[in-house]
Amino acid sequence: MPAQAIAVDVGGTEMKAALVAVGPDRAEPLRWLRRPTPRGEDTARLVVDAVAGLVAELRVDAQVDAAGVVVPGAVDEARGIGVYSANLGWSDAPLRDMLAERIDLPVSLGHDVRAGGLAEARLGAARGMRDVVVLPIGTGIAAALLFDGQLYAGGGFAGEIGHVDIGHGEPCGCGRTGCVEALASSAAVARRYLARTGAERTSAEVAAAVRAGDPDAQAVWAEAVDALAKGLLVLVTVAAPECIVLGGGFAQAGALLTEPLRERLDAMLAAYHRRPHLELAELGDTAGCLGAALLATEGLRTK
């Protein structure tokens, strides 16, 4: 019989919550709730209150074993602390203890991107594989890493592949130069297309223009693919994943991204590199919540 968990993914604008049935290789959401993320003087306290409300609502008429809550920013899962979130305005917030005071269930605290990566690795595009990198590409790029089937957080710092210097010399928002995400992110593609043409386009619109044969769009896209391939090569060289999963808004471009990327990466691999599968994420914006449910029930198994 599967465990049942309540999972909450706290985003910058919206909280997604679900009652999830979790088995060894599956996680099935039974019902969903969505609410705006509260803001105020003490956002940590307001978020904890709101999460407790969602859990109480989803718990009605259900047998629930555990709760999992994932949040953005820097998170120390081992200590249960929201280390920092620019967006939600907390620093060193003891979220797990705050949640445990309000929720009469075992509570796990996780990081939204790593939890989403865990879900893609167990249930989504990389299921069945043990050494996995999941790379959501949006405004920036940071990877979730799974080694031997286990999430690795590196104290919350691991996987900052967006800030590896690949030598292109362009400035990055982080204050350094040459970073992967200065060329290869939704924000970078939009910004570079604007700089080149004077036209404001989203990265999805730039992708459409690539398909329509716009040479400026094609040039910006080719630079993004090249930068991303060099970033993936660094991941392959250091971490040797079996599978790299691309997600986030930028990966909506689908084969327009993966086909040239696979070709470019393959051309750079040497005999000392493990050759990874390259896949598109499958779970979309439910990944974080499903990952929270997995974290909640893994917590049970280790107790």
Add this chain to the structure above:
Amino acid sequence: MPAQAIAVDVGGTEMKAALVAVGPDRAEPLRWLRRPTPRGEDTARLVVDAVAGLVAELRVDAQVDAAGVVVPGAVDEARGIGVYSANLGWSDAPLRDMLAERIDLPVSLGHDVRAGGLAEARLGAARGMRDVVVLPIGTGIAAALLFDGQLYAGGGFAGEIGHVDIGHGEPCGCGRTGCVEALASSAAVARRYLARTGAERTSAEVAAAVRAGDPDAQAVWAEAVDALAKGLLVLVTVAAPECIVLGGGFAQAGALLTEPLRERLDAMLAAYHRRPHLELAELGDTAGCLGAALLATEGLRTK
């Protein structure tokens, strides 16, 4: 009461074997044997025979629980296979099964560098830390990685930090350009000093010349330190270790290497980087054998 293991480190020219008492945080060699590594038509068979002989000899009058054998080249620990060794001339050799046929003990097969890294992490320079990179620098550079206290092999491919492109443009023996080890290894320092001055010196002699104020040696050394710092920065960005341990012949330079390296690395770290301890290896050429003993007894615990 500690377990007792027989550990054998099969090198390209010499085999080191020891009877080792292994407790939770210690591994004490009780007696050592050294033999030349045999060569011939079927080196895998000859090595297995020689290892079996060493084990039999060390086992006399001892209560032994397990044996651990580590070999160079590419190793698949999970399947117990010596995938490839240019030096010892085997490919896809089922060494663990071959050893188990000859040795009436539970046998573990490991990789020499990863086993040495495990020993430095558990017993040596990084003891007490869980996220550790151990970097032996000799002719080349490949890292042993420990995440959450466990060795990570990535199918035998992980940690090839010597072949990350850091943008210097110089050719590497691997056929690519810009690799860390093309500037920052014992072989690279000797080769670059020779190219610059026409004088044949070992990397240890170049280090002595740096101390004596030789400007050519200082220039070669500074380039090596810069390249290594850039390689470590990539490791920090992707893998976020708590501790980086430098070993191998090149690290014999001690503070001449670590002091400028620490300064150069610190200057490149940003807020999104974990700040690692930088340490010199403590176990010297016994690390592989001690790591083999740890692998042997960890095998026991998981059975």
